[in-house]
Amino acid sequence: MSAKVVVSKRRNVNRQAIFLITLWPFPEDFFLSDPELKSKVPLEYLSHKEKYEEAVRKACLLFRKVIQLQNEGKGGMDNFREVLGGQLGSAILPDGNPITLHYVMFIPTLMGQGTIEQQAEWIQKAWNCDIIGTYAQTELGHGTFIRGLETVAKYDPKTEEFVLHSPTLTAYKWWPGGLGHSANYAVVVAQLYTQGKCHGIHPFVVQLRDEETHEPLPGIKIGEIGCKLGMNSTNNGYLGFDNVRIPRNYMLMKNSQVLPDGTYVKSPSSKLTYGTMIFVRVVLVQDAATYLKKASIIATRYSAIRHQSQIKPDQPEPQILDYVTQQYKLFPNIASCFAFQYAATWLWDTYNNITEELETGQLDNLPELHATACVLKAVSTADAAQGVEMLRLACGGHGYMTASNLPSTYGLVTAMCTYEGENTVLLLQTARFLVKMWQNKTNVYKLPTMKYLATALNRATPFEKSVEWVIAALQKTAAGKIDLANRHLNERVAKGQSYEDAWNNTSIELVSAAEVHGRTIIVEQFYNTVQGYKSRVSKELGTVLEQLLQLYAVNAALRCTGDFLRFTEVLGKDITVLQTWLEELLSQIRPNAVGLVDSFDMRDEILSSALGCYDGNVYERLFNEAQKSPLNAEPVNKSYNLYLKPFIKAQL
Ligand SMILES: CC(C)(COP(=O)(O)OP(=O)(O)OC[C@H]1O[C@@H](n2cnc3c(N)ncnc32)[C@H](O)[C@@H]1OP(=O)(O)O)[C@@H](O)C(=O)NCCC(=O)NCCSC(=O)CCCC(=O)O
Numbered sequence: 173m174s175a176k177v178v179v180s181k182r183r184n185v186n187r188q189a190i191f192l193i194t195l196w197p198f199p200e201d202f203f204l205s206d207p208e209l210k211s212k213v214p215l216e217y218l219s220h221k222e223k224y225e226e227a228v229r230k231a232c233l234l235f236r237k238v239i240q241l242q243n244e245g246k247g248g249m250d251n252f253r254e255v256l257g258g259q260l261g262s263a264i265l266p267d268g269n270p271i272t273l274h275y276v277m278f279i280p281t282l283m284g285q286g287t288i289e290q291q292a293e294w295i296q297k298a299w300n301c302d303i304i305g306t307y308a309q310t311e312l313g314h315g316t317f318i319r320g321l322e323t324v325a326k327y328d329p330k331t332e333e334f335v336l337h338s339p340t341l342t343a344y345k346w347w348p349g350g351l352g353h354s355a356n357y358a359v360v361v362a363q364l365y366t367q368g369k370c371h372g373i374h375p376f377v378v379q380l381r382d383e384e385t386h387e388p389l390p391g392i393k394i395g396e397i398g399c400k401l402g403m404n405s406t407n408n409g410y411l412g413f414d415n416v417r418i419p420r421n422y423m424l425m426k427n428s429q430v431l432p433d434g435t436y437v438k439s440p441s442s443k444l445t446y447g448t449m450i451f452v453r454v455v456l457v458q459d460a461a462t463y464l465k466k467a468s469i470i471a472t473r474y475s476a477i478r479h480q481s482q483i484k485p486d487q488p489e490p491q492i493l494d495y496v497t498q499q500y501k502l503f504p505n506i507a508s509c510f511a512f513q514y515a516a517t518w519l520w521d522t523y524n525n526i527t528e529e530l531e532t533g534q535l536d537n538l539p540e541l542h543a544t545a546c547v548l549k550a551v552s553t554a555d556a557a558q559g560v561e562m563l564r565l566a567c568g569g570h571g572y573m574t575a576s577n578l579p580s581t582y583g584l585v586t587a588m589c590t591y592e593g594e595n596t597v598l599l600l601q602t603a604r605f606l607v608k609m610w611q612n613k614t615n616v617y618k619l620p621t622m623k624y625l626a627t628a629l630n631r632a633t634p635f636e637k638s639v640e641w642v643i644a645a646l647q648k649t650a651a652g653k654i655d656l657a658n659r660h661l662n663e664r665v666a667k668g669q670s671y672e673d674a675w676n677n678t679s680i681e682l683v684s685a686a687e688v689h690g691r692t693i694i695v696e697q698f699y700n701t702v703q704g705y706k707s708r709v710s711k712e713l714g715t716v717l718e719q720l721l722q723l724y725a726v727n728a729a730l731r732c733t734g735d736f737l738r739f740t741e742v743l744g745k746d747i748t749v750l751q752t753w754l755e756e757l758l759s760q761i762r763p764n765a766v767g768l769v770d771s772f773d774m775r776d777e778i779l780s781s782a783l784g785c786y787d788g789n790v791y792e793r794l795f796n797e798a799q800k801s802p803l804n805a806e807p808v809n810k811s812y813n814l815y816l817k818p819f820i821k822a823q824l
């Protein structure tokens with residue numbers, strides 16, 4: 173198997189971009205019609221070990237097919253993104269892919285953190301899949317506080333090697349996808365020691381297993397961490413080192429270096445080591461949109477098929493889609509799909525522009541990018557997880573069936589709230605930047621996502637029934653919350669608390685301020701996108717997009733009415749207008765609801781749901797899925813004779 177990869181010598185090319193830009197109409201059929209990529213038995217009836225083995229089989233075939241397409245000149249590396257993301261990837265491997273981390277983090281880290289020479293050496297091998305890697309950062313003892321990682325990489329100038337060691341149990345790497353039994357290499361993040369001094373965490377390429385036999389190499393203690401709420405095929409693993417030696421040039425040295433004699437050369441910014449995390453957070457906003465779309469299609473189509481109860485006593489049972497409470501569960505989530513999609517596209521473009529600047533050594537915009545990626549990742553994944561659960565509940569009992577594909581979609585989406593930075597922690601990172609900007613307001617004028625802070629608090633925002641008003645009110649609320657949190661922070665410091673204690677004691681308010689800031693960005697991006705589309709689409713489509721925008725905005729406003737009453741001029745009677753506006757929008761969107769989710773254009777095989785298929789044959793599919801239960805293969809189970817019969821016949 174081979175893929176042609178040209179490693180560019182140009183430094184200012186952001187090659188990570190290949191993961192998101194789809195330049196080629198992706199041939200879904202090439203994958204979905206392959207009988208080998210279909211499971212013979214529903215995954216949930218397999219054992220943990222069988223699930224893993226089936227996932228490895230499919231993952232290898234999946235990537236072999238992507239490489240085949242690439243070698244035939246049909247699309248480029250953008251095809252990888254299609255099979256890794258929430259759409260096709262999660263259809264073929266619904267409980268996770270044990271090789272994903274190779275593409276999502278191992279290769280991007282080689283690209284982002286390796287020198288040109290290191291890229292030339294490693295990337296070809298990685299793209300060819302001559303080696304399979306993962307990203308091993310989190311440890312048993314530390315995931316969030318990465319400065320506290322305990323794995324040590326000590327430089328030995330005599331042999332020009334690093335010695336990797338796990339001094340404690342809590343130093344064991346814990347969580348990396350594919351680490352258990354799939355990867356034979358890893359980027360390992362460890363504390364660098366040279367010339368007797370610790371220089372903080374740095375990334376190292378480490379071989380874990382023999383390239384032929386796959387046996388763990390001497391000194392490598394490795395295994396899988398066990399069953400989880402979801403993602404049970406991703407083979408998350410643990411890893412300990414017993415004085416494992418690697419060559420000096422296995423440290424990824426684009427940003428900082430260790431010279432042969434052990435001299436440490438500092439990076440222009442220590443935070444550049446954290447670059448892969450920004451990249452993945454940016455990508456996750458798109459994934460949040462994709463998972464939410466999937467659940468919205470399933471629940472909306474099912475709501476059009478399902479009839480239950482009566483609205484009026486003398487009339488037939490309506491589609492449950494006609495209950496306004498049902499519309500309230502579904503339609504704001506449909507609007508969120510659009511909102512997150514537009515925010516993801518905007519963030520991706522922003523990320524690319526700023527990483528190009530970073531390649532030329534210009535670091536000015538990195539803090540704003542970090543703050544924005546953190547808040548958008550946190551808000552979109554939290555809302556998507558809540559949304560998917562709401563949509564599952566909206567399907568009543570049938571939503572509880574694994575055949576609906578809603579439980580496993582929830583398993584995938586809720587994991588995103590934790591990995592790549594736990595959401596509360598990320599909101600606090602954004603708050604840290606917001607407070608800094610608030611304290612020195614002259615800086616905010618330069619920052620596209622923050623400049624509203626300069627004026628929002630002093631701007632009058634008398635109520636109007638318009639999206640522009642919602643944006644202004646959200647801005648004023650965010651500014652008000654940042655101002656208040658900052659004042660409380662300062663008051664606590666003035667009363668004698670250390671800044672750090674004062675920060676911790678103010679953190680509920682700080683998180684809340686960051687969250688409103690995030691929602692403000694999302695509504696603004698939705699607004700800008702719809703304004704841009706208006707002249708380019710039909711009047712009818714423009715109207716529907718405007719309704720979705722209004723629904724997202726009014727729902728965002730109703731979620732923070734308490735804060736609006738505190739920080740804007742809104743009055744109780746205006747909240748009633750907002751509520752009526754929401755109800756009007758639900759009824760306007762009702763006729764187009766099914767058409768809107770159809771426009772997400774996901775095939776039945778991708779939805780993998782008995783409830784969400786295009787033809788609406790919900791009951792036949794549920795019945796057919798039940799026949800697949802191994803318990804139905806025999807009319808009487810042996811437990812009857814073993815236990816039930818003696819129990820029933822016994823004289824108790
Ligand atoms: C929480 C922090 C940010 C704290 O870091 P720290 O060094 O202790 O920070 P500090 O001293 O408080 O200094 C903060 C300073 O560092 C900046 N900063 C923090 N992160 C970044 C960044 N990514 N880019 C650029 N700048 C960054 C902050 O803005 C602060 O700057 P400042 O001091 O205010 O000027 C960090 O440790 C962190 O990001 N933790 C989360 C860990 C994480 O995301 N792990 C991901 C593991 S991989 C994974 O989960 C893969 C799953 C994928 C899958 O399965 O598909």
Ligand SMILES: Cc1cc2nc3c(=O)[nH]c(=O)nc-3n(C[C@H](O)[C@H](O)[C@H](O)COP(=O)(O)OP(=O)(O)OC[C@H]3O[C@@H](n4cnc5c(N)ncnc54)[C@H](O)[C@@H]3O)c2cc1C
Nearest residue numbers: 307308309310314315316347348349587591592593594596
């Ligand atoms: C499915 C999955 C896949 C993963 N894949 C990988 C992988 O491939 N590679 C890898 O290296 N890691 C991976 N991880 C690990 C993941 O990145 C961490 O779990 C994540 O960063 C959170 O860290 P933690 O588990 O230490 O949580 P903790 O930090 O212990 O969080 C626990 C609680 O403490 C709170 N808390 C922590 N710090 C603070 C603070 N400063 N202020 C306020 N509250 C705080 C949090 O908000 C949270 O409520 C994965 C995790 C999961 C669930």
